[in-house]
Amino acid sequence: MEKxxxxxxxxxxxxxxxxxxxxxxxxxxxxxxxxCSQMVTFGNNLDSRAMGTKAIIKIAxxxxxxxxxxxxxxxxxxxxxxxxxxxxxxxxxxxxTPKEIRGIVHxxxxxCITNAENITTSFEVLSDKPITMKCFYCEKITSxxxxxxx
Amino acid sequence: MNAKSLISITDFTKEEYLKIMRLAEDFEANxxxxxxxxxxxxxxxxEPSTRTRLSFETAINxxxxxxxxxxxxxxxxxxxxxxxxxxxxMVSNYADMxxxxxxxxxxxxxxxEVSSVPVINxxxxxxxxxxxxxxxxYSIIKTQGTLDxxxxxxxxxxxxxxxxxxxxMAMLQFENPxxxxxxxxxxxxxxxxxxxxxxxxxxxxxHSEFTDIINAADIIYMTRVQKERFIDPVEYEKVKNVYIxxxxxxxxxxxxxxxxxxxxxxxxxxxxxxxxxxxxxxTQAKNGVYTRMAIIAHLLNLK
Ligand SMILES: [Zn+2]
Numbered sequence: 001m002e003k004x005x006x007x008x009x010x011x012x013x014x015x016x017x018x019x020x021x022x023x024x025x026x027x028x029x030x031x032x033x034x035x036c037s038q039m040v041t042f043g044n045n046l047d048s049r050a051m052g053t054k055a056i057i058k059i060a061x062x063x064x065x066x067x068x069x070x071x072x073x074x075x076x077x078x079x080x081x082x083x084x085x086x087x088x089x090x091x092x093x094x095x096x097t098p099k100e101i102r103g104i105v106h107x108x109x110x111x112c113i114t115n116a117e118n119i120t121t122s123f124e125v126l127s128d129k130p131i132t133m134k135c136f137y138c139e140k141i142t143s144x145x146x147x148x149x150x
Numbered sequence: 151m152n153a154k155s156l157i158s159i160t161d162f163t164k165e166e167y168l169k170i171m172r173l174a175e176d177f178e179a180n181x182x183x184x185x186x187x188x189x190x191x192x193x194x195x196x197e198p199s200t201r202t203r204l205s206f207e208t209a210i211n212x213x214x215x216x217x218x219x220x221x222x223x224x225x226x227x228x229x230x231x232x233x234x235x236x237x238x239x240m241v242s243n244y245a246d247m248x249x250x251x252x253x254x255x256x257x258x259x260x261x262x263e264v265s266s267v268p269v270i271n272x273x274x275x276x277x278x279x280x281x282x283x284x285x286x287x288y289s290i291i292k293t294q295g296t297l298d299x300x301x302x303x304x305x306x307x308x309x310x311x312x313x314x315x316x317x318x319m320a321m322l323q324f325e326n327p328x329x330x331x332x333x334x335x336x337x338x339x340x341x342x343x344x345x346x347x348x349x350x351x352x353x354x355x356x357h358s359e360f361t362d363i364i365n366a367a368d369i370i371y372m373t374r375v376q377k378e379r380f381i382d383p384v385e386y387e388k389v390k391n392v393y394i395x396x397x398x399x400x401x402x403x404x405x406x407x408x409x410x411x412x413x414x415x416x417x418x419x420x421x422x423x424x425x426x427x428x429x430x431x432x433t434q435a436k437n438g439v440y441t442r443m444a445i446i447a448h449l450l451n452l453k
Contacts, residue, residue: 109255111276113254113260114260116234117233117260137259138275139158139255141342
């Protein structure tokens with residue numbers, strides 16, 4: 001409908017909808033869309049009945065594995081995915097907060113070894129609303145507003 | 151890697167805690183058992199801690215092992231900028247076990263991933279120091295005959311004190327503990343622990359000062375109230391003398407109540423307590439050697 005006028009439709013690929021406007025560029029980064037050679041279109045500050053405003057990303061000819069896309073739950077916990085084939089939505093998915101987060105975020109603890117050496121961070125997710133996660137290394141608990149993204 | 155390490159107190163099961171207690175008792179009865187003959191143990195102290203290092207090195211010597219290592223990072227390759235990763239890789243090719251202390255939190259967990267031999271965490275910043283907890287438990291079982299039904303009073307800095315947090319976690323494995331926390335509001339036991347106790351149906355009580363409530367204690371675990379923990383120095387001045395244990399306060403405490411302290415103390419236990427048979431902190435430190443012998447023997451499958 002109106003959405004199609006604002007962000008053009010794709011033939012095959014993935015549409016990620018209901019992204020909080022503040023999280024758009026983090027989602028792009030987490031999914032490494034800077035390096036994507038396919039057509040990527042996005043819109044921000046679109047009207048949303050549920051969220052007030054929202055962002056949307058459309059990626060042509062890309063389909064994500066669940067564990068790949070679930071990483072965005074950290075910043076866009078209510079995001080919805082539409083899988084498009086030949087202009088039709090063939091599957092809808094919601095993101096799920098993974099039990100473990102590897103990479104993506106720094107440990108907020110300045111005295112954590114992961115901030116001193118070249119180590120992939122690893123966190124156990126303790127709760128998802130709001131997100132709190134425990135560093136596998138220093139055992140400190142990072143909450144949503146303390147997250148520092150790579 | 152696959153070697154069994156001791157990084158956090160929760161790495162061990164209840165069965166392992168009890169095995170360590172049995173082994174420690176055995177080593178105390180017979181301290182010179184040359185189980186480490188022909189073995190090399192590395193003690194890597196990236197920050198100095200003479201007390202802990204001497205305790206571990208005594209344990210290794212009593213077991214007949216040889217020691218390599220350093221007692222602070224200024225005398226090692228670390229001062230030349232070598233990463234922890236590379237130091238551990240190298241040393242794990244030389245030694246049969248690594249015992250390490252490091253100022254950064256999570257360093258020991260990381261070392262255990264890099265190392266091909268077992269790692270014992272002898273303190274990683276403010277995070278964990280599991281051999282301290284095991285020696286605390288050994289001191290409790292030795293003096294109380296059990297780790298079940300212990301009424302444990304924790305006093306002083308319960309917010310930052312890692313020893314009290316680890317001991318609390320370990321005691322949750324045993325039957326019916328009761329916790330009493332005595333601390334100033336700014337150094338109170340963190341909520342996450344209180345929530346955990348509530349969720350397990352374990353009783354705990356909070357007090358802001360010493361009173362005759364301590365007469366119910368089986369163990370009083372004292373910790374230092376450090377000035378640098380206070381944002382407002384006036385607050386420190388207000389509480390610094392509130393948490394001092396004096397001999398006259400012990401009059402009506404239980405006969406076999408014992409006072410523990412991870413040491414070093416500043417002024418929180420008055421020296422007039424030292425001659426009271428209920429003062430146990432120096433024996434507790436000695437128990438550390440037997441407990442560490444037990445941990446080493448267990449991790450290397452020597453017992
Ligand atoms: Zn950390």
